[in-house]
Amino acid sequence: QVQLVESGGGLVQPGGSLRLSCAASGFAFSTYVMNWYRQAPGKERELVAVIRASRSTNYVDSVKGRFTISRDNGKSTVYLQMNSLKPEDTAAYYCNTRYRNSEVWGQGTLVTVSS
Numbered sequence: 001q002v003q004l005v006e007s008g009g010g011l012v013q014p015g016g017s018l019r020l021s022c023a024a025s026g027f028a029f030s031t032y033v034m035n036w037y038r039q040a041p042g043k044e045r046e047l048v049a050v051i052r053a054s055r056s057t058n059y060v061d062s063v064k065g066r067f068t069i070s071r072d073n074g075k076s077t078v079y080l081q082m083n084s085l086k087p088e089d090t091a092a093y094y095c096n097t098r099y100r101n102s103e104v105w106g107q108g109t110l111v112t113v114s115s
Helices: none
Strands: 003-007 010-012 018-025 034-039 046-051 057-059 067-072 077-082 091-099 102-105 109-113
Touching (some): 018 091, 018 109, 034 067, 034 077, 046 067, 046 077, 057 067
Parallel strands (some): 010 109
Antiparallel strands (some): 003 018, 018 077, 034 091, 046 057, 067 077, 091 109
């Protein structure tokens, strides 16, 4: 069974850092593109970061220079290191991949940036 399980969310003050993790199982993780999305209250889900099997990456403009996506193929885990967090980063963060023409999502982890 293909499964994605996120962890690492929480409450952090503006300017702080968090590292999100997404543990994958049920597929050949190292060969798949992995994505982090987020959805803020009342807004559409947006793609935040992408990492390919080659380890090339892309980011939405609003997080460039602050967030870093990485992967550990030995642990079948993708990470999102988030630094210099802002209140507008508050959202539910979701791990995602496309497996056999179907989107696979984790349950999400909530990040709240507030003083």
